[in-house]
Amino acid sequence: MLLYCVVGLYGRSLHVWNWTEKKVIQDIDLGMEGLIPLEIRFLHDPNATEGYVGATLSTNIFRFHKIEDGSWKADKVIDVPSKKVDGWALPDMPGLITDLLMSLDDKYLYFSNWLHGDIRQYDITDTSNPKLVGQVFVGGSIVKGGPVKVTEDSEMTEQPEPVVVKGKTIQGGPQMIQLSLDGKRLFVTTSLFSSWDKQFYPEMVKEGSALLQIDVDTEKGGLSINRDFLVDFGKLPDGPALAHEVRYPGGDCTSDIWI
Numbered sequence: 001m002l003l004y005c006v007v008g009l010y011g012r013s014l015h016v017w018n019w020t021e022k023k024v025i026q027d028i029d030l031g032m033e034g035l036i037p038l039e040i041r042f043l044h045d046p047n048a049t050e051g052y053v054g055a056t057l058s059t060n061i062f063r064f065h066k067i068e069d070g071s072w073k074a075d076k077v078i079d080v081p082s083k084k085v086d087g088w089a090l091p092d093m094p095g096l097i098t099d100l101l102m103s104l105d106d107k108y109l110y111f112s113n114w115l116h117g118d119i120r121q122y123d124i125t126d127t128s129n130p131k132l133v134g135q136v137f138v139g140g141s142i143v144k145g146g147p148v149k150v151t152e153d154s155e156m157t158e159q160p161e162p163v164v165v166k167g168k169t170i171q172g173g174p175q176m177i178q179l180s181l182d183g184k185r186l187f188v189t190t191s192l193f194s195s196w197d198k199q200f201y202p203e204m205v206k207e208g209s210a211l212l213q214i215d216v217d218t219e220k221g222g223l224s225i226n227r228d229f230l231v232d233f234g235k236l237p238d239g240p241a242l243a244h245e246v247r248y249p250g251g252d253c254t255s256d257i258w259i
Helices: 002-006 194-200 202-207
Strands: 013-018 023-029 037-042 050-055 060-066 072-079 083-086 097-102 108-113 118-123 131-137 149-152 177-179 185-189 210-216 223-225
Touching: 013 037, 013 072, 023 072, 037 097, 050 097, 060 097, 097 177, 108 177, 131 223, 194 202
Parallel strands: none
Antiparallel strands: 013 023, 037 050, 050 060, 060 072, 083 149, 097 108, 108 118, 118 131, 177 185, 185 210, 210 223
């Protein structure tokens, strides 16, 4: 995958469009620190001219913002280090950021590391200097007892425990996330897409994905798994399914703004 990025088969740029003239007016090259920019979110404040984008493979978060001359700039503000591992496809395992969002009050940024298995919560009161205030592991590729052994980790001293909710061991890793409008309930699915699911989490393909609820401390920050909530997509009448996107029918934090 990294070779594909080097030869240009995967992207590393943001493109600014003028919708009135229907043309690209600026390209922002994120470089090798910005491989596969996937999910991009503006702040909810309609007057804000800034937001964040997750560089999936590099596992970095960039803040993009408008500057005085009317052009746009992007700066790396969060760096999730890779882990050195044995028993995996490569000797270095990236976190693989696959989704991100902000709380409706623009106080917190959340994102999921599908391979490492954690969801992170950052205080973005200072948008250029996010502070990690919450983290919880929801499966992933480095759980204890699995085939992967972490040999070097700059963040953790031991591998996380497997996650069991209502008797089900969670396979896969945290993927798409969705936050309630009050910011207190973060929902997460575990499937990315079937070809990658089959490669990295074959047991999930057999058993089906899951939908979990993460309880959020909106005052001081903090995340915890709600052990009383589970939607098990392995128990459907037609067999196991791989659920992906999450939406609230009454509005959610990836589709609403405040005025």
